[in-house]
Amino acid sequence: AQKVTQAQTEISVVEKEDVTLDCVYETRDTTYYLFWYKQPPSGELVFLIRRNSFDEQNEISGRYSWNFQKSTSSFNFTITASQVVDSAVYFCALSGAPGDDKIIFGKGTRLHILP
Amino acid sequence: DAGVTQSPTHLIKTRGQQVTLRCSPKSGHDTVSWYQQALGQGPQFIFQYYEEEERQRGNFPDRFSGHQFPNYSSELNVNALLLGDSALYLCASSLIPGGAHNEQFFGPGTRLTVL
Known part of the structure; x- marks a missing residue:
């Protein structure tokens, strides 16, 4: 069965601090995709990144970076120099092999960036 | 380029009633997925x-049904509403189902409250 675990329910940091959101996943598929989404108070899910299971390179996009480690089934997300606008709920998610479009979401981590 | 739109924004119903939610996919997209997001949880397919x-289809009872029209828009119908159906209902659109680039774009959601 596929499962995504985000152990951190809620995190609060002071602005400009770095923060890492943890994600651990379970799947029996050899080909799969991992995602991170941001959900601001407005409710709309904002796509941040998608990685496939064959690409373990870490990725950096501005203040955002992602660490994918297949050996530990983890796909962690780091925000560097956090800003108040980063306050939101962040979801890690998993989808299976091509042909299986459903996305399995974790329960999310609520991130508070304090000014 | 219009993104995914959903209507209505909010809806209040009573137990036992039926409800229809609507979704228009992003321009050029032909596939629509529906997710239910209960308060404090991640979306469920x-x-x-x-x-x-x-x-x-995910693990939802037959009370949940849908339809897609020739213009790719979609409806989600829920019959015999239960209190537990109260949630944010998210629609996501994508271009080709099951493709390697099955990035799904999410709409703002419909908040359903069942009293």
Whole structure:
């Protein structure tokens, strides 16, 4: 069965601090995709990144970076120099092999960036 | 380029009633997926429509049904509403189901409250 675990329910940091959101996943598929989404108070899910299971390179996009480690089934997300606008709920998610479009979401981590 | 739109924004119903939610996919997209997000939880996959057929379904009872129209827009119907159906209902659209680039774009959601 596929499962995504985000152990951190809620995190609060002071602005400009770095923060890492943890994600651990379970799947029996050899080909799969991992995602991170941001959900601001407005409710709309904002796509941040998608990685496939064959690409373990870490990725950096501005203040955002992602660490994918297949050996530990983890796909962690780091925000560097956090800003108040980063306050939101962040979801890690998993989808299976091509042909299986459903996305399995974790329960999310609520991130508070304090000014 | 219009993104995914959903209507209505908010809806209040009573137990036992029926409800219809609507979704227009992003321009050029032909596949629509529906998700239910209960308060404090991650979204859960309900089903996906492609070529006016239900292509994939999650673990939801038959009370949840859908439809896709020739213009790719979609409806989600829920019969015999229960209090537990109160949630944010998210629609996501994508271009080709099951493709390697099956990035799904989410709409702002419909907040359903069942009293």
